[in-house]
Amino acid sequence: xxxxxxxxxxxxxxxxMDMTASELEFMQRFKIGELTIEAGTQILLEGTTxxxxxxxLYGLGIRYKTLINGQRQVVNFVFxxxxxxxxxxxxxxxxxxxxxxTNMTLCVFSRSELWSMFRSQPDRAFDLTWLAAQEExxxxxxLATLGQRVGIERIAWGxxxxxxxxxxxxxxxxxxxxxxxxxxxxxxxxxLSQVHTNRLLRKLRERQLITWKNxxxxxxxxxxxxxxxQTPFSVPEPRPLF
Amino acid sequence: xxxxxxxxxxxxxxxxMDMTASELEFMQRFKIGELTIEAGTQILLEGTTxxxxxxxLYGLGIRYKTLINGQRQVVNFVFxxxxxxxxxxxxxxxxxxxxxxTNMTLCVFSRSELWSMFRSQPDRAFDLTWLAAQEExxxxxxLATLGQRVGIERIAWGxxxxxxxxxxxxxxxxxxxxxxxxxxxxxxxxxLSQVHTNRLLRKLRERQLITWKNxxxxxxxxxxxxxxxQTPFSVPEPRPLF
DNA sequence: CGTAACTTTGACCTAAGTCAAGGCGCGTGG
DNA sequence: CCACGCGCCTTGACTTAGGTCAAAGTTACG
Numbered sequence: 001x002x003x004x005x006x007x008x009x010x011x012x013x014x015x016x017m018d019m020t021a022s023e024l025e026f027m028q029r030f031k032i033g034e035l036t037i038e039a040g041t042q043i044l045l046e047g048t049t050x051x052x053x054x055x056x057l058y059g060l061g062i063r064y065k066t067l068i069n070g071q072r073q074v075v076n077f078v079f080x081x082x083x084x085x086x087x088x089x090x091x092x093x094x095x096x097x098x099x100x101x102t103n104m105t106l107c108v109f110s111r112s113e114l115w116s117m118f119r120s121q122p123d124r125a126f127d128l129t130w131l132a133a134q135e136e137x138x139x140x141x142x143l144a145t146l147g148q149r150v151g152i153e154r155i156a157w158g159x160x161x162x163x164x165x166x167x168x169x170x171x172x173x174x175x176x177x178x179x180x181x182x183x184x185x186x187x188x189x190x191x192l193s194q195v196h197t198n199r200l201l202r203k204l205r206e207r208q209l210i211t212w213k214n215x216x217x218x219x220x221x222x223x224x225x226x227x228x229x230q231t232p233f234s235v236p237e238p239r240p241l242f
Numbered sequence: 243x244x245x246x247x248x249x250x251x252x253x254x255x256x257x258x259m260d261m262t263a264s265e266l267e268f269m270q271r272f273k274i275g276e277l278t279i280e281a282g283t284q285i286l287l288e289g290t291t292x293x294x295x296x297x298x299l300y301g302l303g304i305r306y307k308t309l310i311n312g313q314r315q316v317v318n319f320v321f322x323x324x325x326x327x328x329x330x331x332x333x334x335x336x337x338x339x340x341x342x343x344t345n346m347t348l349c350v351f352s353r354s355e356l357w358s359m360f361r362s363q364p365d366r367a368f369d370l371t372w373l374a375a376q377e378e379x380x381x382x383x384x385l386a387t388l389g390q391r392v393g394i395e396r397i398a399w400g401x402x403x404x405x406x407x408x409x410x411x412x413x414x415x416x417x418x419x420x421x422x423x424x425x426x427x428x429x430x431x432x433x434l435s436q437v438h439t440n441r442l443l444r445k446l447r448e449r450q451l452i453t454w455k456n457x458x459x460x461x462x463x464x465x466x467x468x469x470x471x472q473t474p475f476s477v478p479e480p481r482p483l484f
Numbered sequence: 485c486g487t488a489a490c491t492t493t494g495a496c497c498t499a500a501g502t503c504a505a506g507g508c509g510c511g512t513g514g
Numbered sequence: 515c516c517a518c519g520c521g522c523c524t525t526g527a528c529t530t531a532g533g534t535c536a537a538a539g540t541t542a543c544g
Binding site: 150151192193195196199 | 500503
């Protein structure tokens with residue numbers, strides 16, 4: 001049973017900007033189905049193309065690139081509301097793999113309709129471009145983190161950003177959120193080894209800043225984490241939902 | 243004296259995709275002037291907005307972010323044909339600073355016309371989105387470099403990418419290109435200290451892989467650099483010019 | 485000729501990587 | 515119900531890439 005866009009559970013959240021009736025109508029036509037997949041499954045594969053584009057409706061995922069020697073760089077995590085497949089839609093092929101970290105539900109869109117969207121829905125096209133620019137912005141921040149911050153700062157930064165995204169989406173209860181990732185995921189995100197990541201986590205735990213067990217992450221003192229990470233503490237603004 | 247888009251010296255290069263007559267006509271209207279600036283000048287400033295957007299016509303520049311402790315992360319270099327100000331155009335403000343490394347000439351566009359472009363020129367809007375996705379792709383690769391590669395690999399990667407971009411634009415003569423950057427720029431690009439960068443450069447010089455003096459960079463063996471960088475050796479495809 | 489920006493080199497230090505072993509929790513199958 | 519295997523986390527011992535500090539050499543330029 002496919003949810004109609006007019007009943008989309010995401011759209012109502014204040015993390016997302018409102019949609020006009022005509023936008024909504026278009027999205028309804030653009031949407032061709034819903035996909036439910038199991039944790040660990042790959043959604044889109046680096047180097048391939050896909051006739052489908054997605055938006056995460058429910059669940060968490062992970063985006064990563066694989067180098068030719070097998071090393072892995074985690075590019076970002078996927079949260080509900082995130083658009084998946086921009087590159088597959090616009091360019092020849094995906095530049096990274098997207099994998100489900102939990103069971104996920106995805107909205108499915110038709111790639112071939114993307115071009116018609118640019119013709120008939122300039123506001124939606126604008127939003128999509130905005131999303132791409134936003135992602136570029138985030139990657140720039142990540143780049144600065146890997147290039148300029150030391151281990152403990154990176155970890156603090158990573159957890160803070162992750163948590164802020166979750167919070168914005170209303171995914172956090174009492175300072176804690178679902179966190180289905182491994183230490184290796186965090187290590188590959190931040191350019192650290194798994195062993196070193198483990199030791200840095202211990203430091204944060206000893207300083208009572210975080211708790212992480214049973215796939216739940218709790219931040220006890222986000223401001224202090226922000227201080228360590230040398231980053232201003234701020235909540236993301238509303239953004240278009242795609 | 244402002245060059246008309248129909249005589250744009252960039253558009254003819256095979257690095258860029260062709261433009262239809264109607265696209266050309268639109269660009270002509272979209273373009274409101276030309277800006278010539280001196281080396282060292284800032285074009286757009288992180289955290290500010292601008293009524294103008296630019297395309298680099300001539301010269302080289304550098305994009306960077308500044309952290310609150312003053313450290314600098316170079317995000318990318320600016321080559322002729324690069325669009326400057328996407329974030330200022332779409333989002334509230336710029337997320338990084340753009341600075342001229344040489345004297346530069348820029349095409350100037352009106353920010354307020356950007357939205358009308360999405361309405362009236364879907365193909366141009368599509369191209370702009372493509373560009374944003376392309377930049378996202380590049381930043382992802384940079385992220386993987388900083389996160390997963392060791393110093394010597396990073397330097398080899400950086401030079402190779404830089405050179406390939408120059409070559410694609412026809413900026414290289416006999417294996418060498420203009421290179422108005424400093425060791426500190428390279429260090430800040432790759433997340434290394436200036437001193438260590440210097441030592442790694444010596445290694446590359448000793449192995450006869452590069453020559454760099456008088457603001458000129460020569461790659462003597464790009465394939466070997468690609469091998470060191472663990473990256474496939476490939477030439478970028480044509481892309482839309484904005 | 486003097487100053488400033490950039491590069492080179494040496495000496496030293498430390499953050500982070502590697503290797504290796506052990507522990508813990510969980511699911512599967514005998 | 516136990517035991518084996520597997521994935522993940524933890525910890526110790528050791529090594530090393532790369533950072534920091536400092537000084538001297540170069541080059542460009544007013």
